[in-house]
Amino acid sequence: MICICEKRDSDMIKLLRYLKGHRAESILGPLFKFLEACFELAVPVIVANMIDVGIKNGDTDYVLMCGGIVVLMGLLGFVSAITAQYFAAKASMAFGTELRNDLYRHISSFSSSELDRFGTSSLITRLGADVIQTQAGINLILRLLLRSPFIVIGAVIASFLINVRLALIFVGAVIFLSATVWIIMRKLLPLYTKTRKNLDGITVKTRENLTGARVVRSFAAQESEKEEFDAAADGLYTSQIVSGKISALLNPLSYSVINLAAASLMWYGAFSVNIGEVTQGQIIALLNYMTQILIALLALANLIVMITKSTSSAARINEVFAVSPSLEDGKEALGEVEKIEFKNVSYKYPGASGYSVKDISFTAKRGMTVGIVGSTGSGKSTVASLLLRETDPTEGTVEINGRRLKDYTFQSIRSAFAAVPQKASLFSGTVRENLLWRDKNATDEELFAALKTAMASEFIGNDLDRQVAKAGTNFSGGQRQRLTIARALVGRSDVLLLDDSASALDYATDAALRKAISSLPGNKTVFIVSQRISAVKNADMIIVLDEGRLAGTGTHGELLDSCPVYAEICASQTSEVRNEK
Amino acid sequence: MKNRNVKSDGVIKRIIALVSPYRIQLVFSLVFASAYVALSLFAPIVSGKAVDAMVTKNTVDFDAVFRYAVIYSCVVAGASLCQWLMTHLTNIITYKTVLKLRKDLFAKITDLSVGYIDSHAHGDILSRVINDVEQLSDGLLMGFSQLFTGILTIVATIGFMISINIPIALVVVVFTPLSLFVASFIAKNTYSMFKKQSEIRGDMTSLIEESVGGAKTVNVFGKADDTAEKIARTGEELRKCGVKALFFSSITNPATRFVNNAVYAAVAILGAFSAIKGGGITVGQLSSFLMYANQYTKPFNEISGVIAEFVGAKASAERIFNLLDEKSVESSLSGEILPENVRHIDFASVSFSYSPEKPLIEDFCLSVPYGKMIAIVGPTGCGKTTLINLLLRFYDVNSGEIRLGGVPVKELELNALRRNFGMVLQDTWLKNGTVAENIAYGRKNATREEIVAAAVRAHADSFISSLENGYDTVIKEDGDNLSQGQKQMLCISRVMLSLPPMLILDEATSSIDTLTELRIRNAFDEMTEGRTSFVVAHRLSTITKADLVLVMKSGKIVEKGTHTELLKAGGFYKTLYESQFETE
Numbered sequence A: 001m002i003c004i005c006e007k008r009d010s011d012m013i014k015l016l017r018y019l020k021g022h023r024a025e026s027i028l029g030p031l032f033k034f035l036e037a038c039f040e041l042a043v044p045v046i047v048a049n050m051i052d053v054g055i056k057n058g059d060t061d062y063v064l065m066c067g068g069i070v071v072l073m074g075l076l077g078f079v080s081a082i083t084a085q086y087f088a089a090k091a092s093m094a095f096g097t098e099l100r101n102d103l104y105r106h107i108s109s110f111s112s113s114e115l116d117r118f119g120t121s122s123l124i125t126r127l128g129a130d131v132i133q134t135q136a137g138i139n140l141i142l143r144l145l146l147r148s149p150f151i152v153i154g155a156v157i158a159s160f161l162i163n164v165r166l167a168l169i170f171v172g173a174v175i176f177l178s179a180t181v182w183i184i185m186r187k188l189l190p191l192y193t194k195t196r197k198n199l200d201g202i203t204v205k206t207r208e209n210l211t212g213a214r215v216v217r218s219f220a221a222q223e224s225e226k227e228e229f230d231a232a233a234d235g236l237y238t239s240q241i242v243s244g245k246i247s248a249l250l251n252p253l254s255y256s257v258i259n260l261a262a263a264s265l266m267w268y269g270a271f272s273v274n275i276g277e278v279t280q281g282q283i284i285a286l287l288n289y290m291t292q293i294l295i296a297l298l299a300l301a302n303l304i305v306m307i308t309k310s311t312s313s314a315a316r317i318n319e320v321f322a323v324s325p326s327l328e329d330g331k332e333a334l335g336e337v338e339k340i341e342f343k344n345v346s347y348k349y350p351g352a353s354g355y356s357v358k359d360i361s362f363t364a365k366r367g368m369t370v371g372i373v374g375s376t377g378s379g380k381s382t383v384a385s386l387l388l389r390e391t392d393p394t395e396g397t398v399e400i401n402g403r404r405l406k407d408y409t410f411q412s413i414r415s416a417f418a419a420v421p422q423k424a425s426l427f428s429g430t431v432r433e434n435l436l437w438r439d440k441n442a443t444d445e446e447l448f449a450a451l452k453t454a455m456a457s458e459f460i461g462n463d464l465d466r467q468v469a470k471a472g473t474n475f476s477g478g479q480r481q482r483l484t485i486a487r488a489l490v491g492r493s494d495v496l497l498l499d500d501s502a503s504a505l506d507y508a509t510d511a512a513l514r515k516a517i518s519s520l521p522g523n524k525t526v527f528i529v530s531q532r533i534s535a536v537k538n539a540d541m542i543i544v545l546d547e548g549r550l551a552g553t554g555t556h557g558e559l560l561d562s563c564p565v566y567a568e569i570c571a572s573q574t575s576e577v578r579n580e581k
Numbered sequence B: 001m002k003n004r005n006v007k008s009d010g011v012i013k014r015i016i017a018l019v020s021p022y023r024i025q026l027v028f029s030l031v032f033a034s035a036y037v038a039l040s041l042f043a044p045i046v047s048g049k050a051v052d053a054m055v056t057k058n059t060v061d062f063d064a065v066f067r068y069a070v071i072y073s074c075v076v077a078g079a080s081l082c083q084w085l086m087t088h089l090t091n092i093i094t095y096k097t098v099l100k101l102r103k104d105l106f107a108k109i110t111d112l113s114v115g116y117i118d119s120h121a122h123g124d125i126l127s128r129v130i131n132d133v134e135q136l137s138d139g140l141l142m143g144f145s146q147l148f149t150g151i152l153t154i155v156a157t158i159g160f161m162i163s164i165n166i167p168i169a170l171v172v173v174v175f176t177p178l179s180l181f182v183a184s185f186i187a188k189n190t191y192s193m194f195k196k197q198s199e200i201r202g203d204m205t206s207l208i209e210e211s212v213g214g215a216k217t218v219n220v221f222g223k224a225d226d227t228a229e230k231i232a233r234t235g236e237e238l239r240k241c242g243v244k245a246l247f248f249s250s251i252t253n254p255a256t257r258f259v260n261n262a263v264y265a266a267v268a269i270l271g272a273f274s275a276i277k278g279g280g281i282t283v284g285q286l287s288s289f290l291m292y293a294n295q296y297t298k299p300f301n302e303i304s305g306v307i308a309e310f311v312g313a314k315a316s317a318e319r320i321f322n323l324l325d326e327k328s329v330e331s332s333l334s335g336e337i338l339p340e341n342v343r344h345i346d347f348a349s350v351s352f353s354y355s356p357e358k359p360l361i362e363d364f365c366l367s368v369p370y371g372k373m374i375a376i377v378g379p380t381g382c383g384k385t386t387l388i389n390l391l392l393r394f395y396d397v398n399s400g401e402i403r404l405g406g407v408p409v410k411e412l413e414l415n416a417l418r419r420n421f422g423m424v425l426q427d428t429w430l431k432n433g434t435v436a437e438n439i440a441y442g443r444k445n446a447t448r449e450e451i452v453a454a455a456v457r458a459h460a461d462s463f464i465s466s467l468e469n470g471y472d473t474v475i476k477e478d479g480d481n482l483s484q485g486q487k488q489m490l491c492i493s494r495v496m497l498s499l500p501p502m503l504i505l506d507e508a509t510s511s512i513d514t515l516t517e518l519r520i521r522n523a524f525d526e527m528t529e530g531r532t533s534f535v536v537a538h539r540l541s542t543i544t545k546a547d548l549v550l551v552m553k554s555g556k557i558v559e560k561g562t563h564t565e566l567l568k569a570g571g572f573y574k575t576l577y578e579s580q581f582e583t584e
Helices: A002-057 A060-108 A112-118 A120-145 A147-162 A164-211 A213-218 A222-274 A280-322 A380-387 A410-416 A431-435 A444-453 A477-489 A507-518 A556-562 A564-572 A574-578 B008-052 B062-111 B114-119 B122-164 B166-175 B178-213 B215-220 B224-249 B252-276 B283-295 B297-324 B384-391 B414-419 B435-442 B448-457 B461-466 B484-498 B514-528 B540-545 B563-569 B572-582
Strands: A339-347 A357-365 A369-374 A395-400 A417-420 A495-499 A525-530 A541-546 A549-554 B345-352 B361-368 B373-377 B399-404 B421-424 B502-506 B532-536 B548-553 B556-561
Touching: A002 A060, A002 A120, A002 A147, A002 A280, A002 B252, A002 B283, A060 A120, A060 A280, A060 B178, A060 B215, A060 B224, A060 B252, A112 A120, A112 B215, A120 A147, A120 A280, A120 B178, A147 A164, A147 A280, A164 A213, A164 A222, A164 A280, A164 B062, A164 B122, A213 A222, A213 B114, A213 B421, A222 A280, A222 B008, A222 B062, A280 B008, A280 B283, A339 A380, A357 A380, A357 A395, A357 A525, A357 A541, A357 A549, A369 A380, A369 A564, A380 A495, A380 A525, A380 A541, A410 A417, A417 A477, A431 A444, A431 A477, A444 A477, A444 A507, A477 A495, A477 A507, A507 A525, A541 A556, A541 A564, A549 A556, A549 A564, A556 A564, B008 B062, B008 B122, B008 B283, B008 B297, B062 B122, B062 B297, B122 B166, B122 B283, B122 B297, B166 B252, B166 B283, B178 B215, B178 B224, B178 B252, B178 B297, B215 B224, B252 B283, B252 B297, B345 B384, B361 B384, B361 B548, B361 B556, B373 B384, B373 B540, B384 B502, B384 B532, B414 B421, B421 B484, B435 B448, B435 B484, B448 B461, B448 B484, B461 B484, B484 B514, B502 B514, B514 B532, B548 B563, B548 B572, B556 B563, B556 B572, B563 B572
Parallel strands: A369 A525, A369 A541, A417 A495, A495 A525, B373 B532, B373 B548, B421 B502, B502 B532
Antiparallel strands: A339 A357, A339 A395, A541 A549, B345 B361, B345 B399, B548 B556
């Protein structure tokens, strides 16, 4: 059975390492299941005795005793079963918990290029639904996967104990039946996958037509959308009918196989009874075993369908584990940041054909304010993430104080650099908890000062215990941005990086913010990544990027004369620049 | 809309109507189901008789055994065939009904007014097309055949058992349902544990969403350990309550098995007693009985499962029918086709509001000769898109009239009207497909050269070429592989290609930087040249160039005129202008 879905099964097996710490439970679970199967298999033999001894001899006491034993077997079976369930539940839940913890740790070791490769929503699914699905699969495996083979093998052994010749019919029946189930399942599983894919297709199509209702209508494309949907729905119908036809075979075919074996059991059994080798009660027991085998194998087939769902989840999880983080931690501790240097830095996203940034060189000395401007896709954010070592350059080096950035420990880089990322993400908890990210021991006074500089005091006031909802959704975009700026200002830092972090602020607040930042104590190096000329105009050095290349460096005045790209950007924002003092 | 629910008996009627094209298949499937049940229940009787023909050494009646073995084989083969045919026919009926429902629902979605789609959660509509249809097919159609065979099995089993021995039959009939009570007792008592588990799961989901969604931030601040710690803590809680929920709920199966086992023992004892006392039961009959006792619970379990699903399935059917009954937009298909070159637009005392309590546009009059540029300005959320909604008939005016070339838009064929407009909105919708397919959305038969030419004019060609597969790059559903600005440029290319005579542009400055925007605006200028355009304007340069500026404030048009006129008038526009463009 196991080899039906070889590749996918290996995905499940790879994850079995998370059961290691729960070896006892993982063994005891199936063991008690085995005991339950034994008690279940004993019943037909006891009933056979009841018939052969009790009824034949008219011994009512014997009959009662046998009946009592049957009930006792049932009770023992019940106890073994729930013991097995308990261990299975314990082991599988522990499995899921440890898998999730490990998977999260793995994901958190990813650099931004690995994160982008999977995409946020896909990682969330893997960490959420897929872990739960895999955990459910493990529970089923521990609880039920072995039960069916136990019953089948046990029934065959019992038949051998009763009569070797008749037992051969059992061997034949089991082989035939397994082959039938195996062939059908092998055909069926890929069809199920296909059906699921088809269903996904019509889901996407429907969602698209809801989110794009206006566009679809404005292009008068309803008819072609309908045609596409109908084609997808027809595809789903065909695959449902095909897989339905085959899966409809499973029950009747297995039923036929096992009962034709039962018919031959009657016929050959009759001979054995006639020569006194086997009793009538034993024949009944044998017929009973046949039924038990059938039920067990059909249950197994159902189980396999359920487990395949988990194996595709397991496969998705393994995909994440298969990617190792591209960044290794350095060994040196970074002290005070005196000089930051980009030396012919180029970066290409894995799999992309072109460079995101190409041949970028510049030097920023302590205390400088550096502006980075450029259009969409010019590579501004790439430069920012190289600076924070969210990723390493494909070519060239980023150096700090004359040493390669990758030689320094993440820990020391993180404490020297304070960053305000482009996406203003906050985390659920209180405002205080969010602000303490860079420095756990910061005092309330320090937090208030950071809030003030970030122009966030006006809406936070003194209420550091204000609740922050998931991802900070209870604050507006502009408020979130200001809070993330405040978060970066808490604690010691030599370098402050603002990655397009004022986009949701109005011009007045933006200007006031920049003023407040420039008058911060300590000789900070400040990087401002922005699309707004007004944000970088007063910088000591402005780096202009155009389609990944360095279009110019210099001050505002220098660039206006020497850099056509910069002049063009300025021109496009004339109304704003003109009005600035 | 919500209270216009389909009546309960109406639902059943409509489901029957849905299935009625397949009544022949249905009748046959019921016939095969009956045959299958009868044959499969007859089999134990035959095997019992065979057993009775082989009592002891040297007394075996071989003729009888042979006869019964052959009959048994035939019965079994017949039952199998009937079962397969029954399932196959049910599948056909079910899947065909599902197919029809889904196609109808989708067609309805494309016919619905934009207003309906705006005001209803997309997830809810989507779930009707996907989950509710599934639930209906599983619950009502598959369920119906299970219910039918289930009831038939119970009745037939009781019949067969009574025909053998009434007292023992009574024991089975009375005590077996006990297992159902045990099952429902357990289900009731584990409910609270599952509820708690799903609560903690909810917490876990938000935690994961937040941590992975903000992964880059977490990394930049070196907070991965703390976050992992948080996840582990919630995970531990989840583990503790999960073990309980899982364990207690999984007692159900062993418990019902135990009850069955006890009934089985009782049947064996009673049967043996009456065999000993000559109570008219043979050993073979006892064996038939034991088999019935073994299988008797199964149809009960199935039926109780089906009934639980029925309720859900009926609710699903109601939701499906409610959506199907929604009013489609009235499109006067027989209406006039838009005359070429007559594209004068008139708003004649137009009034409109999304809800009666909040009047928006009242008695609005405007006449736009062909080829003019109309800029719409106003603070965020002032309802600038409302005019666009009315122009394209995404919403209909409450009173007054919008006329195109003198013809009221309501009398125009809807798609002909819309084909005259090209639209670039802030919301960058792209469909699942390649870049080229998306650009050619408005003109499916465009050649690759035309597509590339349009992209070049929209300044999108350079970034498209740098994508992994160029114009054949597949855009994923969530568009994860493109930046917001890139998506916007594709939307512009899409309009560039079909280039209709009138344009609606939302200058989406939030996602495109000024330099790119400058380039795009050049393209826009080229596009709007000689065409009527409505521009939701964020930039001064557009406004100064416009032939007419409409100033909107909380949904109303408060001023209109050219830039200079409006500045001179010194009204709201002046304040707005100063705050937006002069405050720096």
